[in-house]
Amino acid sequence: MIPLSLAQIAQVTGGQLSGPPEALVTGEVVIDSRRAGPGGLFAALPGERSDGHDFATAAVAVGAVVVLAARPVPAPSVLVPDVPAALAALAAFVADALPALRIAGITGSSGKTSTKDLTAQLAERLGPTVAPAGSYNNELGHPLTVLRADAATQNLILELSARGAGHIAYLCRIAPPRYGAVLNVGHAHEGEFGGLDQVARAKGELVEALPADGAAILNADDPRVLAMASRTAARIVTFSTDPDLPHSPHLSHPPSGAPHQSQASHGPYLTIRAADIRLDDLGRASFTLLAPEGSAPVTLRLHGAHNVPNALAAAALARELGLGLADIADGLSDAVARSRWRMEVSRRADGVTVINDAYNANPESVRAALEALGHLARGGRGFAVLGHMAELGDTSPTRHAEAGEFAARVLGPALAGLIAVGPEAAPLLDGARRVPSWRGETLGVPDGPAALAVLADRLKPGDVVLVKASRAVRLEGVAADLLLEADR
Ligand SMILES: Nc1ncnc2c1ncn2[C@@H]1O[C@H](COP(=O)(O)OP(=O)(O)OP(=O)(O)O)[C@@H](O)[C@H]1O
Numbered sequence: 001m002i003p004l005s006l007a008q009i010a011q012v013t014g015g016q017l018s019g020p021p022e023a024l025v026t027g028e029v030v031i032d033s034r035r036a037g038p039g040g041l042f043a044a045l046p047g048e049r050s051d052g053h054d055f056a057t058a059a060v061a062v063g064a065v066v067v068l069a070a071r072p073v074p075a076p077s078v079l080v081p082d083v084p085a086a087l088a089a090l091a092a093f094v095a096d097a098l099p100a101l102r103i104a105g106i107t108g109s110s111g112k113t114s115t116k117d118l119t120a121q122l123a124e125r126l127g128p129t130v131a132p133a134g135s136y137n138n139e140l141g142h143p144l145t146v147l148r149a150d151a152a153t154q155n156l157i158l159e160l161s162a163r164g165a166g167h168i169a170y171l172c173r174i175a176p177p178r179y180g181a182v183l184n185v186g187h188a189h190e191g192e193f194g195g196l197d198q199v200a201r202a203k204g205e206l207v208e209a210l211p212a213d214g215a216a217i218l219n220a221d222d223p224r225v226l227a228m229a230s231r232t233a234a235r236i237v238t239f240s241t242d243p244d245l246p247h248s249p250h251l252s253h254p255p256s257g258a259p260h261q262s263q264a265s266h267g268p269y270l271t272i273r274a275a276d277i278r279l280d281d282l283g284r285a286s287f288t289l290l291a292p293e294g295s296a297p298v299t300l301r302l303h304g305a306h307n308v309p310n311a312l313a314a315a316a317l318a319r320e321l322g323l324g325l326a327d328i329a330d331g332l333s334d335a336v337a338r339s340r341w342r343m344e345v346s347r348r349a350d351g352v353t354v355i356n357d358a359y360n361a362n363p364e365s366v367r368a369a370l371e372a373l374g375h376l377a378r379g380g381r382g383f384a385v386l387g388h389m390a391e392l393g394d395t396s397p398t399r400h401a402e403a404g405e406f407a408a409r410v411l412g413p414a415l416a417g418l419i420a421v422g423p424e425a426a427p428l429l430d431g432a433r434r435v436p437s438w439r440g441e442t443l444g445v446p447d448g449p450a451a452l453a454v455l456a457d458r459l460k461p462g463d464v465v466l467v468k469a470s471r472a473v474r475l476e477g478v479a480a481d482l483l484l485e486a487d488r
C-alpha cells in the first residue's frame with residue numbers, strides 16, 4: 001500500500017482514531033492476524049469461528065501499526081461502523097492516488113480467474129503488476145487486492161464477480177478500470193440472478209464503467225456479450241475463435257437499447273482471433289493469434305479448448321496495456337495455471353490420467369470440462385465424476401439433467417461411466433439415460449470416498465477421469481486420492 005498516516009486513514013474511512021495520528025502504515029493490509037507484519041494494518045472482521053477483534057493485540061505484537069475495528073480494541077485503532085466498507089473507502093483512495101496505474105477488470109460467468117492469471121502473466125512483462133491470488137474477487141478480496149498497489153505498480157489486473165445487480169458497478173467504483181473484458185454470460189449463479197438476461201445486465205456494468213479513452217474487450221462469439229457494445233463509451237475490441245467471423249466485422253446495426261450514443265463513431269470493431277486451433281493429446285491448444293498488426297503462433301500450457309477464448313481476452317487486454325503481439329504470443333505460451341484445481345491434468349504411474357477441475361462447476365464449465373475429457377479419452381475410456389452444480393435455483397434438476405445428456409451425447413463411447421456424487425447431482429444420471437445410443441454405466445454415490453471405491457473397481461491403464469463439482473462439494477480430495485492410489 002502507499003504509505004498512509006493514521007490520521008489519513010481515519011479521515012478517509014470517517015473513523016475515530018485512537019493512536020498516534022502521525023504514525024505511518026507502510027506495510028500490508030491483512031484480515032488474518034497471523035499474516036500481520038511490520039508496518040501493516042490489520043482489519044478485524046467477525047469470522048465463522050472466531051472474531052478478528054480478539055486478535056487485535058496479537059496483530060500489533062507482530063508489528064501491525066493500527067487495527068481497523070468495528071468495536072473498541074486494546075490497541076491503536078481506527079473505529080468504523082463497517083470494516084469492509086472502510087476497506088473499500090481506503091482502496092478507492094489508494095486507486096485515486098495512483099493516477100498512472102493501469103487498471104484492467106475481467107468478468108464473465110466462467111474463466112475469470114484463468115483469464116486474470118493469463119493477463120497478469122502478460123502484464124508482468126511490461127512492469128510491476130498486482131493481481132489477486134486465486135479467486136479473490138468479492139467485496140472483501142477486491143479492496144484487499146487494490147490496497148496492494150503502490151507507486152511502483154504499473155498494472156492492476158482485477159477479477160470482478162457478481163451475484164446480483166450493482167455488484168460489479170460497486171467494485172468498479174473502488175478501482176475504476178480503463179480496460180474491461182467480458183468473457184461470457186452463462187448460468188453461474190442463475191438462481192440468484194433469475195435468468196441469463198439479468199446475468200448480462202450485471203456483467204455489463206463493467207463496460208458501463210469504462211471511460212471513453214478506455215477499451216471494452218468483448219467476446220464476439222457470445223451474442224449477449226457482444227450486445228454490451230451498446231452500453232459503453234469505450235472503444236470496442238472483440239475476440240473470437242470463430243473462423244467464419246469476418247476479420248473486422250462492421251456492425252451496421254449496433255445492438256439496440258443503447259444508453260450511450262457513441263456506438264456509431266466506433267466504426268468496425270477490431271477483432272483479436274485464434275485461427276487453426278488444434279489440441280494435443282492432453283487437450284492443450286495451439287493456434288495462430290491474429291491481430292490487425294500481424295500474427296504469431298501460440299501453444300498454451302493450459303488444458304481445454306475453453307482456454308482459447310480466455311487467452312484471446314488476455315491477449316486483447318495486454319495489447320491495450322502496451323504489449324506487442326510477439327511478446328503476447330510468447331507470454332501466452334509460457335503462462336502456467338496459477339490457481340489450483342482448474343483443469344490440472346496428471347498421469348499416474350499406471351497410465352490412468354486424472355483431470356482435477358474440482359475448483360467449481362456451473363453448466364458451461366461442466367460442458368467445457370466434459371469436452372476436454374472427451375478429447376483426452378477419445379478412442380479409450382473416460383469416467384466423469386461430477387458433483388452438484390450449486391446456486392442454480394429452481395432450474396437445478398433440469399440443468400443437471402442437461403449436463404448428463406450432454407455428456408452421453410457428445411462423448412458417446414468415450415464416456416464409459418458417469419458417476420454422480422450426492423443426491424443433488426443425481427439428475428445427471430437421468431439425463432445421460434435419455435440418450436438411447438449411449439452404452440456407458442450410470443452410478444450414483446453418496447460422497448467422494450464412495451466415488452473412489454467404484455473407480456477402484458473399474459480403472460485400467462489408459463483410462464481418463466474427470467473430477468468436477470461446485471466449491472462446496474470439495475471434490476479436489478477425490479482427485480488427490482486418485483493420484484495417490486496408483487502408488488499404493
Ligand atoms: N471460457 C470458459 N468457458 C467455459 N468454462 C470455462 C472457461 N474458462 C474456464 N472454464 C471452466 O470454469 C472453471 C472455473 O474457471 P475459473 O476459475 O477461471 O472461472 P471463474 O469465472 O473465476 O470462476 P468463479 O466464479 O468460481 O470465480 C474451470 O475449472 C474450467 O472448467
Ligand SMILES: [Mg+2]
Pocket residue numbers: 112113114134135136137159
Ligand atoms: Mg474466479
